[in-house]
Amino acid sequence: xxxxxxxxxxxxxxxxxxxxxxxxxxxxxxxxxxxxxxxxxxxxxxxxxxxxxxxxxxxxxxxxxxxxxxxxxxxxxxxxxxxxxxxxxx
Numbered sequence: 001x002x003x004x005x006x007x008x009x010x011x012x013x014x015x016x017x018x019x020x021x022x023x024x025x026x027x028x029x030x031x032x033x034x035x036x037x038x039x040x041x042x043x044x045x046x047x048x049x050x051x052x053x054x055x056x057x058x059x060x061x062x063x064x065x066x067x068x069x070x071x072x073x074x075x076x077x078x079x080x081x082x083x084x085x086x087x088x089x090x
């Protein structure tokens with residue numbers, strides 16, 4: 001018997017980061033850490049509603065840090081060029 005995969009609850013975060021593929025985007029985590037993201041690779045563990053995300057790896061970003069986070073830890077997504085908050089998670 002295989003448990004059913006629940007529907008994702010992080011579509012807005014993932015779609016925004018995909019839409020900005022190749023453009024510097026700041027992801028602010030709940031602990032205050034700020035990540036500069038140019039591209040993402042993500043997936044779901046069995047039974048999870050929130051994705052694990054690896055940044056700047058496909059394609060590799062010259063001089064960019066490769067980071068890893070879970071979408072449950074995201075507080076906001078910001079355009080670093082303008083400071084505009086693109087998405088804020090309550």
